[in-house]
Every structure is written in C-alpha cells, then in structure tokens.
Amino acid sequence: MLIKTYGSAVFGVNALTITIEVSISAGTRYHIVGLPDNAIKESLRRIESAIQSAGLRMPRQKIVINLAPADIRKEGSSYDLPIAIGILAASGQLEADKIGDFFIMGELSLDGGLQAIKGALPISIQARQAGFKGFILPRDNSREAAIVNDLTIYGMRNLSDVIGFFNGTEQPAPVVVNTRDEFFNKVSSYAHDFSDVKGQENIKRALEIAAAGGHNLILIGPPGAGKTMLAKRLPTILPPLSLQEALETTKIHSVAGKLNAADSLMTERPFRSPHHTISDIALVGGGANPQPGEISLAHNGVLFLDELPEFKRSVLEVMRQPLEDRNVVISRAKISVEYPASFMLIASMNPCPCGFFNHPEKECTCMPGVVQKYLSKISGPLLDRIDLHVEVTPVDFDELTSTIETEKSSFIRERVISARQVQTERFNADQSIHYNAQMSPNMVRNICKIEESGQVLIKNAMEKLGLSARAYDRILKVSRTIADLAGSKDIALEHLAEAIHYRSLDRSSWSG
Known part of the structure; x- marks a missing residue:
C-alpha cells in the first residue's frame, strides 16, 4: 500500500514542500531514497522503537520510503514523525483519511516523545502557502508556528498523541497565538537602561546618533571605562521592531534553532556578542549544512564585537561585504542560500595592549611601535565602513558617585524615533532604504548637500586625516543624521563639524 505524508525542507530562511511516500510490499528490507543524509538514514531505528513504545508493531515487510523531490538533499531528524505516520498508515494501523491535509514534522525519541525541530516558522509559512489545513509538530515549537494566521497548529507531546488524533480518539486543542497582542505587549521590555550609566554624556550622544541613523560605531578606551556597559544599552534606544521586522528576525532564529x-x-x-575566538564560518554563516551566522542572527539588531583587535583578521575581513550589501550569500557546489544581515556593528577596543595609551592619568607601558601594530590588526577598509570612532575616557569619582538622575533610555528613544520618522518620509519612494546609513553614493550626493563653507571644512579634514572617498560619504551620512536629530532641513556647519569629530582613528594622535 502506498501512503503520502507531507513535510518540509528549509533552505536559507525559506521552506520547500517535501512529499514522503511510503510503500509496503512483500519482502524483508527497509529502504530510504531521495537524497537523505545520515540522520534520516538512521531514523528507522528510532521509528521502530517509538512505534513499539506506542503499543503498535513495526511491519516486517519491504518498506520503501521516498523523499520527493528526489534531487534535493534532505537533512536532519525532523522527518522521523512523517515517516512513522506513513508506515503506520500504509500498514493499516492508522486511519489515512486526514493525513494529506497536514504538514507533519518532528524528531522521535526511542520512547515516542517528540523533540523540537529547527525552522518551524518558515515551515509553517510554507504550509499555509501550499494550501494545507494545518501543521502537526512537537509542542516545544507550537507557539513559534502558531504566529502564522489561517493555519491550524497542533502541538503534540508524543507519537501516541498523533496516532490518536488521526484515529479520532484524541481531539487536541489547536495552539492559538494572537500575534499582534504578543508583539505589542512585549515590544518595549528591556532589562537595561541608559539611566544606569553615570557620566559619559559624549558617548551617549554618539550612541544616539548611531541609533538614529543606523550607523556603525567603534568605542576606543581603557579597561573599565564603560564601553561594554554602554554598548549593551544601545538596543534600548533603537526604535521598536515593526511587525514585519519581528517576523523576519524570528524566521532566522527559528532556522538556527535559537527560539525557546x-x-x-x-x-x-537582537543583541549578539560573539567571543573573539569565533571562526569566520560561525560569524557569517555556512558549514556543510549551511546555517545562519552571528551577523544574520543580529539582523535588525546589534552585533557587538568586544576587544575588536583580538578577533582573527580573516574573521573581521569577511564582514566587509555584508556591511555594504546587508545580506550574505553562502555558496556551495550544489546549493546557494542567502541570509539577511542588516545589522548595526558596534565594536570596542583598548587603545593598546596595556590599555592606557592616551590615558589622562595612567602611563602607557607599551614599547615604541606597539600601539600602531596593535591598531593595524584592524584593516583600513573595515575602519572605513565604521561611521563613528569614539574615544571613551574613564569616569571620575564625583560623576560615579553622583546622585543626580541621568536620562532614561525612553527619552533618548523618543528623539531617535522622531529622527527615524523623518528618514522614513525621505526614503518613502525606495522600499529598500529605511535610514541614513543605507543611502547609496548617488543618494548621498542628492540628499546630503552642504554649503561652500562646509565644503572647505570637509576638504581640510580629508587632506589632514587622509580620508578615503568612502569615509567622505560616511561623514556626510552622519552629518545628515545629526541634522535630523536637530530637526534641521539642511546640514549646518556645526552638524558637519561634529560628524568629522567622530573619526578618532584617522587622527595623527593614534599613530603610536
């Protein structure tokens, strides 16, 4: 007897319908075809034990299982459940009337329990697009899948629950999630706040500018100056995620199996802070079975690289293209997948190995030339792609012990949101551009026009600091953001001067 069940394979952040065909005939061997990986080839041992744990029998006949389309590689253990249901239906132990109406996915334990799978959200979206009535999957993934409207989601604990559902002896309640309520009730809940930070008003100003325009930023300062503390609070002043952005971000974390x-x-x-020992594949994504990396997990959020010079140079250089294109393409001989990677890069570093170069009180103990060697670990092309270079100085005792309340994140966020609204109206005609940092060079020329006095100022700065054409564009983008925060239609001289000020690493004082 031939039975068809339906599941899905995930490629990048999208899914494809997979038909699982199960045929039982005279014979004694089991066969799985359709380009399965080792996890799928091993599945029959798990399935046999799970079926026996449910009080049913594994057929002692020839079983052929085909995963169609047969020319696409299938990976992972999430095909256990649809294969098991297909075997039970083909052997007459399960009613097959409703099987074709549902996507079925799940990994089986030996006792029949269902383990969580990866990519439940994109699979759920594909199930709705393909016209299926519902999706049966492990309970641990049910809330994630249930944010898709117009699709009935059943979260099951074990194989027996699924068998009971199809035989009509169990009537589980569908999992229902009100997507909009879920989103708006939690959209502004953060554990950190800028009011925790004493002093550092100039750094808060730089972070506000970065948040308002979506600019990349690097913090340079001695140990204990508050670089990490400030960076961790940046998400609290960014505009809230839109519902579309939340869905995009959730899809990526779903594919990576990072959702609770x-x-x-x-x-x-998202705020991602990988350790400096990370590999280039872990950062940008890839592997034998391509998975999203840290830059994609930070999509619509912040990627924080602490102690930037300690990262391997090869790791840092692979970020150059994603920083420009805001996506990353992972290419292999037989497959190419694309992951979105629109993130804000926030980096921090000590000015030298001992940490006290340019310190107002402590003396640097590094040998001559060591500072320049330390800074040279970060390439010029990468620094060019970082809009704001900000020096962080230690907080003095009076500021640290002050009882004066500092500005809360919510107030800063209001100014950032106002500036972003100006940019939304500005780029309304181009759906791919949302904030100033995303402007193309041609848009910079048209939008970031400056007066003659400003031209003289930026010309002198470029000659003195040796800035590249890319750095020139970045300065104009930052000055446009500063003007937006000030509510100014035009870029004034003071806006341009402040933007030039945020190029610390281009100055001669950092030559070592």
Whole structure:
C-alpha cells in the first residue's frame, strides 16, 4: 500500500514542500531514497522503537520510503514523525483519511516523545502557502508556528498523541497565538537602561546618533571605562521592531534553532556578542549544512564585537561585504542560500595592549611601535565602513558617585524615533532604504548637500586625516543624521563639524 505524508525542507530562511511516500510490499528490507543524509538514514531505528513504545508493531515487510523531490538533499531528524505516520498508515494501523491535509514534522525519541525541530516558522509559512489545513509538530515549537494566521497548529507531546488524533480518539486543542497582542505587549521590555550609566554624556550622544541613523560605531578606551556597559544599552534606544521586522528576525532564529519553547515572536531587537575566538564560518554563516551566522542572527539588531583587535583578521575581513550589501550569500557546489544581515556593528577596543595609551592619568607601558601594530590588526577598509570612532575616557569619582538622575533610555528613544520618522518620509519612494546609513553614493550626493563653507571644512579634514572617498560619504551620512536629530532641513556647519569629530582613528594622535 502506498501512503503520502507531507513535510518540509528549509533552505536559507525559506521552506520547500517535501512529499514522503511510503510503500509496503512483500519482502524483508527497509529502504530510504531521495537524497537523505545520515540522520534520516538512521531514523528507522528510532521509528521502530517509538512505534513499539506506542503499543503498535513495526511491519516486517519491504518498506520503501521516498523523499520527493528526489534531487534535493534532505537533512536532519525532523522527518522521523512523517515517516512513522506513513508506515503506520500504509500498514493499516492508522486511519489515512486526514493525513494529506497536514504538514507533519518532528524528531522521535526511542520512547515516542517528540523533540523540537529547527525552522518551524518558515515551515509553517510554507504550509499555509501550499494550501494545507494545518501543521502537526512537537509542542516545544507550537507557539513559534502558531504566529502564522489561517493555519491550524497542533502541538503534540508524543507519537501516541498523533496516532490518536488521526484515529479520532484524541481531539487536541489547536495552539492559538494572537500575534499582534504578543508583539505589542512585549515590544518595549528591556532589562537595561541608559539611566544606569553615570557620566559619559559624549558617548551617549554618539550612541544616539548611531541609533538614529543606523550607523556603525567603534568605542576606543581603557579597561573599565564603560564601553561594554554602554554598548549593551544601545538596543534600548533603537526604535521598536515593526511587525514585519519581528517576523523576519524570528524566521532566522527559528532556522538556527535559537527560539525557546515559550517564545512565539521575537519582540526585542537582537543583541549578539560573539567571543573573539569565533571562526569566520560561525560569524557569517555556512558549514556543510549551511546555517545562519552571528551577523544574520543580529539582523535588525546589534552585533557587538568586544576587544575588536583580538578577533582573527580573516574573521573581521569577511564582514566587509555584508556591511555594504546587508545580506550574505553562502555558496556551495550544489546549493546557494542567502541570509539577511542588516545589522548595526558596534565594536570596542583598548587603545593598546596595556590599555592606557592616551590615558589622562595612567602611563602607557607599551614599547615604541606597539600601539600602531596593535591598531593595524584592524584593516583600513573595515575602519572605513565604521561611521563613528569614539574615544571613551574613564569616569571620575564625583560623576560615579553622583546622585543626580541621568536620562532614561525612553527619552533618548523618543528623539531617535522622531529622527527615524523623518528618514522614513525621505526614503518613502525606495522600499529598500529605511535610514541614513543605507543611502547609496548617488543618494548621498542628492540628499546630503552642504554649503561652500562646509565644503572647505570637509576638504581640510580629508587632506589632514587622509580620508578615503568612502569615509567622505560616511561623514556626510552622519552629518545628515545629526541634522535630523536637530530637526534641521539642511546640514549646518556645526552638524558637519561634529560628524568629522567622530573619526578618532584617522587622527595623527593614534599613530603610536
């Protein structure tokens, strides 16, 4: 007897319908065809034990399982459940009337329990697009899948629950998530706040500018000056995720298997802070079975690289293209997948190995030339792509112990949102541009026009600091953001001067 069940394979952040065909006939061997990987080839051992744990029998006949389309590589253990249901239906132990109406996915334990799968959200979206009535999957993934409207989601604990559902002896309640309520109730919940930071008003100003225009930023300062503390609070002043952005971000984390069972929709902008020992593949994505890397997990949020010079140079250089294109393409001989990677890069570093170069009180103990060698670990092309270079100085005792309340993140966020609204109206005709940092060189020429006095100022700065054409564009973008925060239609001389000020690493004082 031939039975067809339906599942899905995930490629990048999208899914494809997979038909699982199960045929039982005279014979004694089991066969799985259709380009399965080792996890799928091993599945029959798990399936046999799970079926026996449910009180049913594994057929002792010839079983042929085909995963169609047969020319696409299938990976992972999430095909256990649809294969098991197909075997039970083909052997007459399960009613097959409703099987074709549902996507079925899940990994089986030996006792029949269902383990969580990756990519439940994109699979759920594909199930709706393909016209299926519902999606049966492990309970741990049910809330994640249930944010897709017009699709019935059943979260199951074990194989027995699924068998009971199809035989009509169990009537589980569908999992229902009100996507908009879930989103708007949690969209502004953060554990950190800028009011925790004493002093550092100039750094807060730079972070506000970065947040308003989506600019990349690097913080340079001695140990203990507050670089990490400030960076961790940046998401609290970024505009709230839109519902579309939340869905995009959730899809990526779903594919990577990073969502908790209690999560249905990501409502906070991601903040990713990988260790400096990370590999280039872990950062940008890839592997034998391509998975999203840290830059994609930071999509619509912040990627924080602490102690930037300690990262391997090869790791840092692979970010150059994603920083410009805001996506990353992972190409292999037989497959090419694309992951979005529109993130804000926030980096921090000590000015030298000992950490006290240019310190107002402590003396640097590094040998001559060591500072320049340390800074040269970060290439010029990468620094060019970082809009704001900000020096962080230690907080003095009086500021640290002050009882005066500092500005809360919510107030800064209001100014950032106002500036972003100006940019939204400005780029309304181009759906791919949302804020100033994303402007193309041609848009910079048209939008970031400056007066003759400003031309003289930036010309002198370029000659003195040796700035590149890319750095010139970046200065204009930052000055446009500063003007937006000030509510100014035009870029004034003071806006341009402040933008030039945020090019610390281009100055001769950092030559070592």
